[in-house]
Amino acid sequence: MKENCKAWRFYYIKKHELDEAIKNWENLIRTFRQNLIQGKYQPILDDVELSSHLPWFISVAMFIVPLGSEEQNHILLIEKLINILFENEYKYKSHFSDQDSDKELHHEIKREIEECFIEHIVFLRNKNFHPYKSLLIEACQKAPAFMYSVKVSFEAEMERKNEPQSIWLLWNMLAPDVKKLAQTEMNVRYSGIETDSVLLLKDMLYSGRKWQGHIDESRYISGGANAILQFAEETASNSYVFEGLASLIHYFPTLFFNKGISILANYFDKNSSIISKRLNTAYYLEMSIQHYLQVENLGSLPKEMFNSCMILLNGVIETGSARAYYLREHLIRSRKIEV
Template identity: 55%
Template sequence: MEKEDDYYAVWALWSLLAPEAHKIAMNDVNDSYVGLQNDLNQLLRGLMYADSPWQGHPNEERDMKGGAHYLLEFANQSAGNSHVFEALASLMYHFHSVFFDKGIHLLASKFIVNSELIGKQMNTAYYLEMSIGRYLQIENRGVLNRKMYNSCLELLNGIVETGSARAYYLREHMIRSRKIRI
């Protein structure tokens, strides 16, 4: 399918696999010594492109745009799983313009329910910190709407809890210098 540039078929196949992947996501066990669960976690991460070696090629972003709806819908249901949570944070980092606007609110809502999600996987805090930093320092240096402000603040608070000095400074800068559109 990839060789034929038939990405519609790729995402159609992905859609067929998604219901079973939701069942896998219901079990968020992080024990890498449990063989079957480790394999299931790797499958889940693969479906969400968590560990893909992105090269920054424009074709990658084009392909992700085609499947963003499917990935965001899946994450909306299953981002209570730390692997899915990290995968969406990774997609926001690698494909900022495609995933950030919707992904930040989705992750903030999942984090409010389970404040352990940021610390469960190794790179989650990094991906979130860099994505939020890019948004606040490069993409939008002006007024924030209340929903974006609250989502960024909630996630930055969680990242600060992991011991990140950069997240602390991002949060303080946002609180002190950003106006909120009502």
């Protein structure tokens, strides 16, 4: 507890009194450790709050919880600390004052809690993330920046372990709640939960990732291609999802072009301004359609594919693209529709 912390008093003590105080403090720590080992302390989790406990020490308790522990007190402790992090994520971003400094978690504390939680999630991947599954799902709405960071770190660890199936296990678990984020067109001019929601939403379609064209990337993304297409089919009215699918079509045409181009054409038909809403959408579309028409398919086109390409090229032309104009002329003059 803050008010009982004797460490605060050391600053005001001098000379021999300081030596005595340090000795008493070391005895207190030694006694505490012995009592802790003997199980004499029973945690009262409802009392753990930033108003009563030192933020710099609040994460320490999480480090002593064994990975995979099924003890109820251990589970409740981790849930309590993660929920404190959730509540703290945006609470003091506006109207911040010096009085709030003790209540806000320092970024180093957040990082420690986050890294420890990721270790638990990695360990529990073969148990469908039980007992923290609901906590992960809740984070999509309450703390999207935290969830984004957990997702990226988890995926990096699974790539290192060569377990792509675990990546898609987490992805599919989060997808229903992230779809709710895509139901509204978000404004990201200001920082806050809306900006972080966009960050998480875009990462569900791996938008902004720097793909190198390596065969391992295609093998990695192929495990979730159908799930991503289904996700986009339901949510591509959101311009970030629309741009994300366009980028995947561009980088992984074998996996996404045939079905993805039809999905985007259908949504463009409903909202003709959606291409111009995001900076890179037009580029992704014209480049992927050019590759398809001039490299992948030099013959006649199915009617649906012809129409989808025509619809999207018309949209890209509206952004001022000369390349899209010439592609459309090529499509009209040089391609037959399959009967």
